[in-house]
Amino acid sequence: MENYMKLEIAALSENESFARSAVAAFALYLNPSISELEDIKTAVSEAVTNSVVHAYAGGGAQNKISIECRAEKTQEGGVLHITVSDGGCGIEDVEKAVLPFYTTLENDERSGMGFTIMQTFMDGFALESEKGRGTKVRMFRKLGGNREGERMNA
Amino acid sequence: MQICTDYQDKVLYLRLSGEMDEHNAAAARLYADRLAEGYAQSEKAVIDLKDVSFMDSTGIGFLIGRYKKFRRYGIPVYVTNPSPGADKVLRMSGVYTLMPRI
Numbered sequence: 001m002e003n004y005m006k007l008e009i010a011a012l013s014e015n016e017s018f019a020r021s022a023v024a025a026f027a028l029y030l031n032p033s034i035s036e037l038e039d040i041k042t043a044v045s046e047a048v049t050n051s052v053v054h055a056y057a058g059g060g061a062q063n064k065i066s067i068e069c070r071a072e073k074t075q076e077g078g079v080l081h082i083t084v085s086d087g088g089c090g091i092e093d094v095e096k097a098v099l100p101f102y103t104t105l106e107n108d109e110r111s112g113m114g115f116t117i118m119q120t121f122m123d124g125f126a127l128e129s130e131k132g133r134g135t136k137v138r139m140f141r142k143l144g145g146n147r148e149g150e151r152m153n154a
Numbered sequence: 155m156q157i158c159t160d161y162q163d164k165v166l167y168l169r170l171s172g173e174m175d176e177h178n179a180a181a182a183r184l185y186a187d188r189l190a191e192g193y194a195q196s197e198k199a200v201i202d203l204k205d206v207s208f209m210d211s212t213g214i215g216f217l218i219g220r221y222k223k224f225r226r227y228g229i230p231v232y233v234t235n236p237s238p239g240a241d242k243v244l245r246m247s248g249v250y251t252l253m254p255r256i
């Protein structure tokens with residue numbers, strides 16, 4: 001069985017909490033554990049926050065972020081695929097951007113750990129970006145299987 | 155994001171509650187920095203994360219920023235009661251080497 005959703009939101013920091021909660025609510029379809037949900041929320045928050053603060057510096061509700069999720073039920077549990085994309089400024093050096101502690105906004109108390117957190121908290125991560133062409137982050141997370149932890153909606 | 159303050163035996167406690175993300179951090183920064191100025195005589199500060207229900211990399215920047223601010227007044231900072239999720243974020247970023255978890 002497969003399930004799908006797509007969400008388009010204004011690139012406003014007010015929507016960061018809504019975006020991660022919406023993805024978490026969708027993920028309930030796969031019966032995740034509480035810690036799996038926490039990891040997913042954190043990874044989504046990182047991707048969406050990046051689109052708000054880096055992609056569209058200067059901001060405004062006309063700028064959009066799109067969040068697409070595909071859920072696959074498997075024998076072990078399931079897989080949640082998440083794509084977060086924006087049409088903002090893009091990233092000039094993608095290899096550098098994913099390095100731990102690399103940030104272009106040091107003065108704003110950013111730590112440069114966003115991509116590292118996405119990579120660590122998810123089972124798969126890919127970044128596509130080009131200067132002036134927007135940014136797309138694709139991630140997936142396997143749920144259930146041999147991971148321990150209490151199930152929700154059990 | 156809310157901060158409750160307590161001052162006991164020269165220890166300043168900052169009890170954070172709510173969701174620590176980019177949207178919520180700005181007001182908390184201002185408030186915490188004003189506390190550092192107002193309680194400059196503190197011997198140490200303890201940031202209590204017990205009631206923080208969500209934290210992403212914004213929390214790393216927030217804590218390191220407060221560490222730097224309090225250090226200007228010679229006040230060491232400690233972190234306590236992170237949730238398992240927050241703990242994972244703080245451990246992987248090395249925050250505890252600056253501000254130990256107690």
Ligand SMILES: Nc1ncnc2c1ncn2[C@@H]1O[C@H](COP(=O)(O)OP(=O)(O)OP(=O)(O)O)[C@@H](O)[C@H]1O
Binds near residue numbers: 090103104112113
């Ligand atoms: N959507 C995006 N559009 C444009 N640039 C981006 C985008 N996402 C990330 N970047 C660039 O990649 C760098 C690294 O991103 P990362 O999330 O790892 O760290 P950060 O956002 O700077 O800090 P933190 O996430 O720890 O608060 C950013 O500083 C920024 O230059």
Ligand SMILES: [Mg+2]
Binds near residue numbers: 046049050113114115
């Ligand atoms: Mg980031």
